[in-house]
Amino acid sequence: MRIKIHEYDLPLKYKFGISRETRTVQKTLIAELIEDGISGYGEAVANHRYYAYTFDQMKNELLALQPILEDHKLYDSSPELLWQTLKPRLSHNPFALCALDMAAYDLWGKLHKKASYKLLGLNTSQNPVTDYTIGIDEIPIMLKKMKEFADWPVFKIKVGTNNDIEIMRALRSATDAVLRVDANCGWTAAQTIEYSFILRELGVEFIEQPLPAEDWEAMKSVFEQSALPIVADESVVGPGDVERCYGFFHGVNIKVVKCGGITPALMMIKKARQLNMQVMAGCMTESTVGISGISQLLPLLDSADLDGPLLLASDIAEGVTIDKGVIKYSEKFGNGVTLTAKPLNTYQAD
Numbered sequence: 001m002r003i004k005i006h007e008y009d010l011p012l013k014y015k016f017g018i019s020r021e022t023r024t025v026q027k028t029l030i031a032e033l034i035e036d037g038i039s040g041y042g043e044a045v046a047n048h049r050y051y052a053y054t055f056d057q058m059k060n061e062l063l064a065l066q067p068i069l070e071d072h073k074l075y076d077s078s079p080e081l082l083w084q085t086l087k088p089r090l091s092h093n094p095f096a097l098c099a100l101d102m103a104a105y106d107l108w109g110k111l112h113k114k115a116s117y118k119l120l121g122l123n124t125s126q127n128p129v130t131d132y133t134i135g136i137d138e139i140p141i142m143l144k145k146m147k148e149f150a151d152w153p154v155f156k157i158k159v160g161t162n163n164d165i166e167i168m169r170a171l172r173s174a175t176d177a178v179l180r181v182d183a184n185c186g187w188t189a190a191q192t193i194e195y196s197f198i199l200r201e202l203g204v205e206f207i208e209q210p211l212p213a214e215d216w217e218a219m220k221s222v223f224e225q226s227a228l229p230i231v232a233d234e235s236v237v238g239p240g241d242v243e244r245c246y247g248f249f250h251g252v253n254i255k256v257v258k259c260g261g262i263t264p265a266l267m268m269i270k271k272a273r274q275l276n277m278q279v280m281a282g283c284m285t286e287s288t289v290g291i292s293g294i295s296q297l298l299p300l301l302d303s304a305d306l307d308g309p310l311l312l313a314s315d316i317a318e319g320v321t322i323d324k325g326v327i328k329y330s331e332k333f334g335n336g337v338t339l340t341a342k343p344l345n346t347y348q349a350d
Helices: 055-063 066-070 079-090 094-112 139-148 164-172 189-201 216-225 239-245 262-274 288-300
Strands: 002-018 021-035 038-045 132-134 154-158 178-182 204-208 230-232 251-255 278-282 303-305 321-323 326-328 345-348
Touching (some): 002 055, 021 055, 055 094, 055 345, 066 079, 079 094, 079 262, 094 262, 094 288, 132 139, 139 164, 154 164, 164 178, 164 189, 189 204, 189 216, 216 230, 239 251, 239 262, 251 262, 262 278, 288 326
Parallel strands (some): 132 154, 204 230, 230 251
Antiparallel strands (some): 002 021, 002 345, 021 038
């Protein structure tokens, strides 16, 4: 196999605000794995403010793997074996490992002329819908965003402001859809417990990551006293974190880019099921490349937050499509990905 790295800037349709930052452009890396003239694509967004992974760091570490990839033939192997082989080289950089692993699944399916979820033996008949995320903004703007998706069945609302309950009351008055809230570590334990009873009356389904990731003691009291289920995000990164979240959260939101790809996400789902925890998969404003990869896991999930392409002013690929929350698979093999936009730059090993 050979590897190429493509650099893109993803312009957002609106400024996207969460409790700790606001952005208008998302830098992303697309890994292309090539075998026998067939290409598979995977994605990892750059995130240097919270997770400290930059585009250049990921690019350089992935291109350095070319000598190993030259000796590996995916048609006769599996993405899991490739992941196990390369994990020691990228254990410190799960974002880069994710791009490679996701590309391997796309290529694996294309080489075998089957969709990735079919090669995983999954049945898509009961797939959950994806929510649509409303970022923090002035209430009229948040209402405008919601009205643009008036027929959407589920919304995830970013909170962590001084007027979160006012926001939620205003949004609830504008829709009968299911609502979820995500505080991105922006609340205290006392706030979370108090708000949970009000939010339950507003028909909110669950609260995602209300406290800072390291505040386990306070999280225990929230878990015991909250009127709503609590789902981990920043507190759950890789496979080892799922069991740690047991007894502190009711469910886990698995981010494929954070854990290092589809392969470890499957491990995390298995562990969560053993612990009888709810399982969600989320995104980090990926393009259709990343969302097509994560969507191969939909049959294993209780809920999904895979709206990345809907938040973009323009996309860079074709793959899965989303209609009123329903994710429809491409008819192409693998993850179904085809790049449609010219990258800012393309890099390959010397």
